[in-house]
Each structure stands twice: as C-alpha cells, then as structure tokens.
Amino acid sequence: GNSVTQMEGxxxxxxxxxxxxxxxxxxxxxxxxxxxxxxxxxxxxxxLKATKADDKGSNKGFEATYRKETTSFHxxxxxxxxxxxAVYFCALSEGYNTDKLIFGxxxxxxxxx
Amino acid sequence: xxxxxxxxxxxVTEMGQEVTMRCQPILGHNTVFWYRQTMMQGLELLAYFRNxxxxxxxxxxxxxxxxxxxxxxxxTLKIxxxxxxxxAVYFCASGPDRSxxxxxxxxxxxxxxx
Numbered sequence: 383g384n385s386v387t388q389m390e391g392x393x394x395x396x397x398x399x400x401x402x403x404x405x406x407x408x409x410x411x412x413x414x415x416x417x418x419x420x421x422x423x424x425x426x427x428x429x430l431k432a433t434k435a436d437d438k439g440s441n442k443g444f445e446a447t448y449r450k451e452t453t454s455f456h457x458x459x460x461x462x463x464x465x466x467x468a469v470y471f472c473a474l475s476e477g478y479n480t481d482k483l484i485f486g487x488x489x490x491x492x493x494x495x
Numbered sequence: 496x497x498x499x500x501x502x503x504x505x506x507v508t509e510m511g512q513e514v515t516m517r518c519q520p521i522l523g524h525n526t527v528f529w530y531r532q533t534m535m536q537g538l539e540l541l542a543y544f545r546n547x548x549x550x551x552x553x554x555x556x557x558x559x560x561x562x563x564x565x566x567x568x569x570x571t572l573k574i575x576x577x578x579x580x581x582x583a584v585y586f587c588a589s590g591p592d593r594s595x596x597x598x599x600x601x602x603x604x605x606x607x608x609x
Contacts (some may be wrong), residue, residue, distance in 0.1 A: 414596050416596075416597075423602070424602055424603075425499070425586050425588070425600030425601050425602050425603055426538075426586070426588075426598075427599075427600065428597055428598075428599075429589045431596075431597070470584065471538070475596035480528045481528075481543060481545060481550075481590060481596065482540065482543065483596065483598060485537070485538045487536070487537045488537060
C-alpha cells in the first residue's frame, strides 16, 4: 500500500542554519505530496504542496521538490528561525478519487537562538 | 478568518464514562475527518465523511467509538465506554470539494481517561 517515510527527529539546529527534513514515499499512480506543520498546542496546517513530478512547492521560505525518480519530497529552508520550531509532517494524497491523506510520523524541529 | 472549531479543548474523565467531542467544520466544506494523535502511534485516521455520509471508518474501534454528522455544521465523535488507552489528542479536519486533498485542522481535543 501507499506509505510515507520521514527521518526521525528531533532535528536540533541553531538559528540561521540550513534545514533539510527527508521524506520518501511509496505509491501507485501519481499522488500529490504535502508538507504540514504543527506548532505547539495547535492542529496541523498546510505548509506547501506539489501535484506532479518536478513541481516545487514553496511557502514562508520553505521549499520541497517532487522527485519521481527518487520518490522523494524533502523539505528545505535556507535559514531557520526559532519560530520555525514545530513538528513537520510529510503526506501524500492517494489519488483524485479519494479525500484521504497518508501522513508520515512527523519530525520535530527545535531551533535554538 | 474561517477555521475548524473543536470543543471541548480539554477533557478529563474516568474510565467507563461517555465522552462526546464536537467539531464545527468550515462553512462550505463538505468533507470532514477525525484523527487521533498519540506519541506511540502518531496520527491515525479514525473516520471521514463526505456530504455528511460516512465513507470510511475502518480506523475506528467499532465497539466503543461512533462518529456522526447530524447536520452540515456539526460532527461528533463519541466514545462509550471510555478506557485509559483512549487518552490522546483528537483532531477534526475539514476540506473543500474544489481542492479535495487539502485539509484544515482544528486545534484538537486533548482527552485524558483516568
């Protein structure tokens, strides 16, 4: 079945460091890919998405590129801030006939001043 | 600023008691999802509805959990009887039909069953 695998956390960085959180997926067909972010005490919110191969999603300085050849959707940011501390979830949509998303286990990011 | 509203935000109850969690989806959204989040299992989909009809509740323990949408503005998740292993954060999410794979999450209900 379809699945998403994320790197284990926590990822601990100093402010202004470069961030990469790895995400790989297994899917049949052509899923859409997402990154959601969960700040402490809140629900998940969509950070960015990509719907087809080679698409790049971007938002708030974060980027991720849909790589079909490596089945990956790694999240990157050039310079993290303390306010980016949160849990990041990679997810995929199973297809256009379903509303369901499959989420990874989440990766906690801690950014220190 | 439209948002998904969940009540209560926190609930502490004793084992065996009935628990009801409520969710008001964003107006105009026609898909509603219930998730459970724990440290051990992560985020699990319990059930989801489209146009108030249940489409998938395979993730939900049928003997004690039930999910309903009495109308388009209210979704409920009930646990009866509750058990300590039900302690978790329960999230409701809704989605618009025009962009069916984007979900908007509520802030969650933190449930503690003693």
